[in-house]
Amino acid sequence: MTHYSEQDIQELNHIFKINLINSCSGYKSANLIGTKSKSGIENVAVFSSITHIGSSPAMLGFFLRPTTVLRNTYNNIKETGLYTINHIHESILEDAHHTSAKYDASISEFDVTNLKSEYKNDFLVPFVKDAPLQLAMEYVEEYHINANNTILLIGKIKGIYINNNLIEKDGFINLSKGKIATINGLDGYAIPKLQTRFGYQRPK
Amino acid sequence: MTHYSEQDIQELNHIFKINLINSCSGYKSANLIGTKSKSGIENVAVFSSITHIGSSPAMLGFFLRPTTVLRNTYNNIKETGLYTINHIHESILEDAHHTSAKYDASISEFDVTNLKSEYKNDFLVPFVKDAPLQLAMEYVEEYHINANNTILLIGKIKGIYINNNLIEKDGFINLSKGKIATINGLDGYAIPKLQTRFGYQRPK
Numbered sequence: 001m002t003h004y005s006e007q008d009i010q011e012l013n014h015i016f017k018i019n020l021i022n023s024c025s026g027y028k029s030a031n032l033i034g035t036k037s038k039s040g041i042e043n044v045a046v047f048s049s050i051t052h053i054g055s056s057p058a059m060l061g062f063f064l065r066p067t068t069v070l071r072n073t074y075n076n077i078k079e080t081g082l083y084t085i086n087h088i089h090e091s092i093l094e095d096a097h098h099t100s101a102k103y104d105a106s107i108s109e110f111d112v113t114n115l116k117s118e119y120k121n122d123f124l125v126p127f128v129k130d131a132p133l134q135l136a137m138e139y140v141e142e143y144h145i146n147a148n149n150t151i152l153l154i155g156k157i158k159g160i161y162i163n164n165n166l167i168e169k170d171g172f173i174n175l176s177k178g179k180i181a182t183i184n185g186l187d188g189y190a191i192p193k194l195q196t197r198f199g200y201q202r203p204k
Numbered sequence: 205m206t207h208y209s210e211q212d213i214q215e216l217n218h219i220f221k222i223n224l225i226n227s228c229s230g231y232k233s234a235n236l237i238g239t240k241s242k243s244g245i246e247n248v249a250v251f252s253s254i255t256h257i258g259s260s261p262a263m264l265g266f267f268l269r270p271t272t273v274l275r276n277t278y279n280n281i282k283e284t285g286l287y288t289i290n291h292i293h294e295s296i297l298e299d300a301h302h303t304s305a306k307y308d309a310s311i312s313e314f315d316v317t318n319l320k321s322e323y324k325n326d327f328l329v330p331f332v333k334d335a336p337l338q339l340a341m342e343y344v345e346e347y348h349i350n351a352n353n354t355i356l357l358i359g360k361i362k363g364i365y366i367n368n369n370l371i372e373k374d375g376f377i378n379l380s381k382g383k384i385a386t387i388n389g390l391d392g393y394a395i396p397k398l399q400t401r402f403g404y405q406r407p408k
Contacts, residue, residue: 001368019376019377021259021262024361050229053351056222057351058225093402147261156210170219171222182396184379186404194392
């Protein structure tokens with residue numbers, strides 16, 4: 001095995017380090033967050049840090065880097081209190097990944113890619129049309145992470161839209177049937193196939 | 205598409221709701237966290253919330269539910285300040301998932317499964333032997349999440365051990381070559397195959 005000590009990691013060149021550290025945590029969720037500014041400009045951006053926080057109430061969180069990236073998504077959420085989470089289908093991988101480019105807030109990624117926005121049930125911010133799984137989200141709270149000035153933003157699930165064939169009898173969403181992507185590192189994508197479910201475990 | 209409103213979600217039966225909400229965020233990382241109590245009892249438990257926090261310094265976070273699960277992992281980390289993160293290889297899926305069973309702190313999951321502990325370079329807590337990717341971690345800080353009483357625990361990467369064939373020239377760790385798992389929901393596992401890398405994106 002190759003071993004990198006803490007000091008080795010610190011001394012790696014920038015590109016090698018960000019690739020290494022971004023891929024060492026394992027597979028990540030692949031989502032497009034849709035928002036809209038107060039002035040009406042739509043935004044959509046890829047995020048790989050959407051994480052389950054709790055089921056009752058149903059809440060998800062994600063991390064934002066405040067100083068190193070444009071914060072259109074964050075600013076829009078603060079302005080409207082609303083956002084959408086849209087899963088990335090195999091067919092839109094390239095456009096989805098391109099939303100990581102740093103466009104100015106005056107430009108909508110819906111205009112520079114083939115991604116289409118869609119509005120549902122009076123929710124004021126855009127979903128990504130044809131995404132197999134779409135979530136309507138409302139801002140709840142945020143935490144400033146002292147260790148590196150990132151922000152953890154937590155939201156409540158206000159609505160779930162799922163392609164019918166993905167939901168199993170016990171509520172399990174079969175992401176594999178939806179050809180939904182996962183992210184490896186900063187720019188690697190895979191479309192997993194479900195292998196097995198093991199069920200709830202009790203001590204032997 | 206099937207639509208669940210916020211009220212629909214609240215009214216779902218418990219099992220359906222936890223399956224639905226745990227699978228609606230997308231694919232999750234599949235890791236075993238290794239710890240050791242002050243009195244020397246080893247613990248290993250599966251976690252699906254390990255998330256990238258930052259590359260410089262290299263830090264990862266994960267979420268713990270304080271009231272609903274036994275907190276052996278949390279208590280051990282607080283006692284020693286140390287833990288390990290070990291990726292789940294295809295060959296140990298069943299044992300890895302079984303560590304989600306609620307064993308008393310006096311019982312080590314290394315004794316009730318075929319998982320083996322391993323010690324490296326004077327690091328005081330156990331790694332999972334034969335894991336293709338192993339991380340030595342040190343506690344940094346934690347945040348109490350008011351919205352639902354979970355805890356976000358953040359740690360610094362003190363060392364990385366990787367099977368040689370997984371690292372590419374630019375630092376990217378090819379999880380697919382390591383037959384590393386991802387988790388769908390509470391109990392679904394897949395072994396993804398990398399499809400493509402798109403590289404760093406700039407505005408068109």
